[in-house]
Amino acid sequence: MPIAVAGSIATDHLMTFRGRFADSLLAEQLEKVSLSFLASDLEIRRGGVGANICFGMSLLGERPVLVGSAGADFADYRSWLERHGVDCASVHISETAHTARFVCTTDDDQAQIATFYPGAMSEARDMEFGPVIERVGDLDLVLIGPDDPEAMLRHTDECRDRGIPFAADPSQQMAFMDGQSIRRLIDGATYLFTNEYESHLAIQKTGWSAEEIASRVTTRVITRGGDGCTVVTQGEEPISVDVVAARRVADPTGVGDAFRAGFLVGIVRGMGMKHCAQLGAVMATHVVESPVGPQEYADDLHGLRDRLADAYGEVDAEVIAAHLPEGRV
DSSP states (O other): EEEEEEEEOOOEEEEEEEGGGGGGOGGGGGGGGGOOOOOEEEEEEOOOOHHHHHHHHHTOOOEEEEEOOOOOOOOHHHHHHHHOOOOOOOOOOOOOOOOOOEEEEEOTTTTTEEEOOOGGGGGGOOOSSHHHHHHHOOHHHEEOOOOOOOHHHHHHHHHHHHHEEEOOOGGGGGGOOHHHHHHHHHHTOEEEEEHHHHHHHHHHHHHHOHHHHHSSSSSEEEEEEGGOOEEEEETSOEEEEEEOOOOOOOOOHHHHHHHHHHHHHHHHTTTOHHHHHHHHHHHHHHHHSSSSSTTGGGGOOOOHHHHHHHOOOOOHHHHHHTTTTTOOO
């Protein structure tokens, strides 16, 4: 049965300003700011958490179903995703709004001025999984990633009503949601994905202790940046998995999405939690090494078995490699 990934679809416009924003900001004139900065370059990247996760899964031989909302300008992006194996037939196309857009300018101090336009993403709140199920059959799992907040809540409620196992991945939206909404998102999840900061934020906002959160989800997956990740499943000993050492560090954008892609593919292939996390880790490292963007690492995603063996040993590498498609081993 397929996995559906409900999450954002976006285009990133990233620019660089060779200078310091601070040099143009006058403290006594901040209420009358009218500034323009000459950017030295522009990179347009395909992005959005939902699309990034689906892309990574497709590189490992899966055909995930992307559930999200985009604009009429999605045509080229759709072609790219479908060419790599992502099922985009359940993407809603807005008649009035453009695909969500992130426009960001970074200066020489790494200070940023950014604007996020949600656009068509807001229409995801009107989507349901019923038509998806009618088209592809019963869903084995739904990952509910950062998206329009109302959409996230509606998707979670629908999964509970339909008895569909779901993975909660609130990510950056957790910072903008109140405790009641976060409780509604994660209660009853089969998997809960957070980074270390978000795990503490969930405790603070929900009012639940770490033990209480653990009692409300089957498996918690906590990523810890360079310190790897921890997987905690009810009734089992915690599992810690180190990162795969990067050959170079270029751009971390999309690292968490690639980790989730590998982890979900491990679940689909019936791997244990340790091997799911290890596959997620090697996917994340490939994104770190890619300087272009969160979906530009396909040509470098080969020789995974050797990378896994170097990081985790021959035994674990052999187990995972048995589940990898040709061209990736």
